[in-house]
Each structure stands twice: as structure tokens, then as C-alpha cells.
Amino acid sequence: MAALWLGGLVLLVMSIGFAVTIGPSGLGLGDVMGSLRANVFGGRTDLSGLQESIIWKLRLPQSVLAAACGAGLAVCGAVLQSLLRNPLADPFVLGVSSGASVGAVSVILLGVGAGVIGMAGGAFLGALAAFGLVLLLAKLAGGTTDRVVLAGIAATQLFSALTSFIVYTSADAEQTRGVLFWLLGSLSSPTWTEVAVCGAVTIVGLVLCLLFSGALDAFAFGNDAAASLGVNIVRTRLILLCVTALITAVVVSVSGAIGFVGLVLPHAARAIVGVRHRIMMPTLALLGALFLVWADVAGRVLIAPQELPIGVITAIVGVPAFVLVLIRQGRR
Numbered sequence: 001m002a003a004l005w006l007g008g009l010v011l012l013v014m015s016i017g018f019a020v021t022i023g024p025s026g027l028g029l030g031d032v033m034g035s036l037r038a039n040v041f042g043g044r045t046d047l048s049g050l051q052e053s054i055i056w057k058l059r060l061p062q063s064v065l066a067a068a069c070g071a072g073l074a075v076c077g078a079v080l081q082s083l084l085r086n087p088l089a090d091p092f093v094l095g096v097s098s099g100a101s102v103g104a105v106s107v108i109l110l111g112v113g114a115g116v117i118g119m120a121g122g123a124f125l126g127a128l129a130a131f132g133l134v135l136l137l138a139k140l141a142g143g144t145t146d147r148v149v150l151a152g153i154a155a156t157q158l159f160s161a162l163t164s165f166i167v168y169t170s171a172d173a174e175q176t177r178g179v180l181f182w183l184l185g186s187l188s189s190p191t192w193t194e195v196a197v198c199g200a201v202t203i204v205g206l207v208l209c210l211l212f213s214g215a216l217d218a219f220a221f222g223n224d225a226a227a228s229l230g231v232n233i234v235r236t237r238l239i240l241l242c243v244t245a246l247i248t249a250v251v252v253s254v255s256g257a258i259g260f261v262g263l264v265l266p267h268a269a270r271a272i273v274g275v276r277h278r279i280m281m282p283t284l285a286l287l288g289a290l291f292l293v294w295a296d297v298a299g300r301v302l303i304a305p306q307e308l309p310i311g312v313i314t315a316i317v318g319v320p321a322f323v324l325v326l327i328r329q330g331r332r
Contacts, residue, residue, distance in 0.1 A: 039056070068199040135148075
């Protein structure tokens with residue numbers, strides 16, 4: 001298993017290096033590796049100052065951010081599917097991403113808490129509000145797992161409508177175009193600070209989920225079985241839901257709402273390494289990182305020189321996979 005993870009990590013590094021070369025600047029993989037070696041270990045390169053800036057201020061942070069966001073969203077999907085015992089659960093389907101979008105847009109356009117909590121804090125509060133609404137609606141509707149997904153769809157529509165209302169009533173034409181592009185999922189022009197924050201939150205969240213991997217395995221057999229195995233149901237669920245909300249909020253605050261990553265990839269990871277979360281989670285994080293790096297590459301290539309929002313790419317891949325999961329569950 002260690003060999004599989006090491007191979008996945010090497011493939012991820014190579015994918016990021018290749019992604020940096022995509023574009024009109026004429027950079028090759030050797031140029032990128034030479035620039036990395038020179039900046040890390042010292043030395044000089046034959047690249048111009050513009051090419052160095054393209055690597056270090058534009059494409060490399062964008063590709064690393066794609067990896068961090070993909071890993072975080074994939075892990076969130078696996079946690080939600082385990083906690084809710086529903087293979088269709090993920091932050092986008094359950095409305096968590098939409099709630100985080102409302103919180104982020106409220107800070108950006110309305111200035112609500114801008115000097116206190118910032119955009120990431122607003123997104124976190126919005127994600128928690130969406131979680132609370134979904135769980136309340138599901139409980140009122142009977143509390144079954146299919147009701148959770150239906151409640152998530154309702155919450156998604158509600159928070160999407162609120163986001164649209166805020167944008168169209170509080171933004172000018174230029175702000176509206178920028179926010180709408182961001183809401184479709186955009187990784188363009190991130191700062192290294194944003195990359196560091198998103199990466200750190202994703203890594204900490206993954207470690208916490210690994211610490212609760214035994215509890216996540218127990219949840220697959222139901223709450224009663226988990227309780228009989230010594231799992232504190234309320235505390236574990238609260239901690240993991242907060243971790244999921246935090247990761248989703250940070251990802252949304254830097255990239256917008258990217259859908260279906262947390263829905264599709266957990267099923268792929270289970271098919272590769274099985275259902276034990278201690279093994280599946282690191283595999284899933286690597287899969288999520290690879291998937292979003294290549295989705296970002298596709299977004300830059302398909303309609304070049306323009307850039308297609310990455311949320312469009314993930315939806316094109318995710319919707320057919322969502323249908324396949326629905327069909328498989330129906331047959332069961």
C-alpha cells in the first residue's frame with residue numbers, strides 16, 4: 001500500500017509540473033524543473049523574468065491549489081457518505097457548498113463581518129448554516145438517508161437563490177461577472193497565502209479524519225452498531241461535520257463552488273483499495289488532487305486562450321457518474 005501511495009505522490013508531482021507548462025509561454029517540463037531546482041537549491045536558469053513570474057506567480061500556485069482543493073473535497077465526500085450512510089452525499093449535493101457561497105458573497109459584496117471574520121469565516125458560517133438546515137429538514141421528513149439528499153437539494157436551491165439575489169442587488173456589472181465566474185469554480189490567480197491556508201486545512205482535516213477512521217468504519221453498520229462498538233455518536237458526528245464544513249468553506253472561499261468531486265471519487269477509491277477508511281482516505285486524497293489538477297488543465301485547453309471554469313469540467317464528469325450511482329443503488 002505504501003508503494004501505491006508513493007507512486008500516486010510521484011504522479012501528482014509530475015502532473016503539477018506538466019500543468020505548469022500548459023499555456024502560450026512556451027515553457028517545457030525541463031524549464032519548470034530547472035526553475036524549481038534553482039529556486040529551492042540555488043543556481044541560475046536561462047528563463048526570462050516573465051517566464052519565472054508565470055511559473056511562480058501564476059501557474060504553479062494554481063496547480064498546487066487545484067491539488068489541495070481536490071483532496072479536500074474528496075475527503076469531505078467520503079466522510080459525509082459514511083456519516084449519513086448515503087452514497088450520494090457530498091458537500092455540493094447537500095448544499096454545503098451553496099451555503100458557503102452565500103457566506104462568502106455576503107462578506108465580499110455586503111461587507112458583513114468583513115473586518116472580523118473575513119471571507120473564509122463567512123463561508124464557514126454559511127456552510128454550518130446549510131448543514132444545520134439540511135439535518136433539520138431531513139429529521140422533519142423522517143430522517144432516512146434518501147430524505148437527507150432531498151433536503152440537500154432543497155437547501156442547494158435555497159442558498160443558490162440567496163447568492164443570486166445578493167449578487168444582482170449589490171454588485172455592479174463588473175463585480176457580477178467576476179463573482180459569477182468564481183461561483184462556477186475558478187482557480188485563476190491565487191496567492192501563495194491562499195494556497196498555504198487551503199493546503200494546511202486540507203492536511204489537518206485529513207489527519208483528523210484518519211484519527212476517526214475506526215469510527216467511520218463503524219458508522220457503515222449504523223448508529224446502533226457504532227455505539228455498541230464504543231463510538232460516541234454525538235461527539236464524533238459533531239467533530240467530523242465541523243471538519244467537513246471547515247474544509248468546504250476554505251475551498252469555496254478560494255475556488256468557488258466545485259461540484260461532484262466528493263461524490264464520484266470516494267466510489268473510485270473504494271473500488272481500488274476497499275472500504276477501510278484508514279487505507280481509503282490517503283488514496284482518496286491523492287485521487288482528488290490528481291483529478292482536479294487535470295480538470296484544471298482541461299479547463300485551460302478546451303477553449304484556449306480563454307479559461308473554462310473548473311466547476312463546468314467537474315460537472316461534465318460528475319453528472320454521468322452521479323447517474324450511474326443512482327442506477328446502481330436502484331438495482332440494489
